[in-house]
Every structure is written in C-alpha cells, then in structure tokens.
Amino acid sequence: MDTSRTFADWFMVGRCIMRKNNTMPGIAIVNNHTYDEAELAECITNHGSYINDLTEDFIHHYLNKKDVTQMWFRINMVSALQRITENLCREYEWLENIIPPFVYTKQHILDTADIEDISLFIKDYLSMLHKRFDDYYPGNKSEMIQRVIRYVLGRPFDKHLLPEIAVLMGINHTYLSHSFKRDVGISFVDYCNHYKIDSMKMLLLYSDLSIKEIANKLKCDDKYMGRLFKKIVGVPPSRYRNHYKNL
Secondary structure, three states: OOOOOOHHHHHHHHHHHHHHHOOOOOOOOOOOOOOOHHHHHHHHHOOOOOHHHHHHHHHHHHHOOOOOOHHHHHHHHHHHHHHHHHHHHHHOHHHHHHOOOHHHHHHHHHHOOOHHHHHHHHHHHHHHHHHHHHHHOOOOOOHHHHHHHHHHHOOOOOOOOHHHHHHHOOOOHHHHHHHHHHHHOOOHHHHHHHHHHHHHHHHHHHOOOOHHHHHHHOOOOHHHHHHHHHHHHOOOHHHHHHHHHOO
8 A cells, every 4th residue: 555645645736726826616516417426436435347447438428528518518527526426425434534625626627628637637536536445445355354444444543453353353363463464465553554644644735734633633642643654654744744835
C-alpha cells in the first residue's frame, strides 16, 4: 500500500486555484439515471476486473456526444458521480474520511473545458475510489479477516489492539496476526496506521484544522501522529500542508 502520494495530492493544485480565485459557486445538479450507476458502484466495492471498461462506458455515455450543449452532459456526469460517491459513503462510512470532499471534484469537472482532461480526471477519480476499497475493504479475503476489518472500519480512529480483537472474536492472537498479514499484505498495526495517515492527509488538504485539532479528531497524540506521518509520508504534516497550499 503506497500512501506517499495520493489522488488528493495531485488534486490539491486545482483546489488552491479555486480557493485563490474564489471560483466555487453553488451549481445546480440535475438528475440523469440513464447510466447503470449501481453496476459501477458494485464493481468499485468488489474489486471488479472490468472497472476500466465500466469507466470507459461511463465517460462515453456522458461525453461522447455531438452536441453544442456539452456543459449539460458534464453536469449530468457530475450528478451521477455525486450519487455514486454519496451512496458509497453512506453505506461505507469509513470511505468519507480518506477521499477528497466531492465539491472540489464537481467544480474541477465543470470548470474544465477540454474533454480529454475531463476524461482523464474521471478515470483518476474512479480509480482512486476503486483503490481505496482495494486498500482497505475485505474483498475476497477470508471470512475471519473480513470480520476483523469490518470491526476496525466501524470505529477506525479507536485504538485497536489485535490481542483484544482476537479475544473478542475467539481467535488465537498469533494465528490472527499471521493470517492478517498474509491476507492483507501488511501487518495489522500498519493497516490501522495507514488509514489514519490517509485520513490525516485529507484533513490537512481540505480543512483548516490545526495539526493538534486533526490529531484530536483522529484520537491520537499530536506528537505521535507527527512522527508517524513523517515516517510514512517522508515529510512532517506542516511541510506537507504548506507545500500544497503554496502551489
């Protein structure tokens, strides 16, 4: 799991431009349910091998139109993306902590005139959602590991100790530790830490909370979170935030 650079990092450039120019007006979103959004959402959450095909279909449905009212199709596309994202975050509450607020995605698409840029952005956005599930959600892991992950993601900022979870679920601690690393690819501690760091990145980029306030929100000591952030990301939280705010 590579958390050193995310979709949100790249997207911060657009956010800074919008903030400086104050170009984030409210935009009415209209509904267009002609695309099968449920299938795309299902593919995102279940690691479907055909996610790229569905993404291409999604883009083709809204943008490959020989029509002068291109903005209309972009608005419909944004509306569809918003429904997909909101439905996913409603069902999987943990997701909202580790993805950019949708308002920035919406504005970026509507402000971009070049269709190729929009297509690339949509691909990146849907790939980001897919990767978030691939990184954190049970998927095709064993039932035992799925239970552990669902438990953790149900309270992602609590201090989780694997021995306590093993007792709670009636599983041998050592066996659970080895099984988790085998199924997920990283240790249980690293899994929990990566989630908190990804959440911290979102708050650093998309909120004005101080680093101490962010640490409190994540139920961690700010000095500990600072050291953990630097260890995983490579730079302190303040430098990470300042870098993207100065773009």
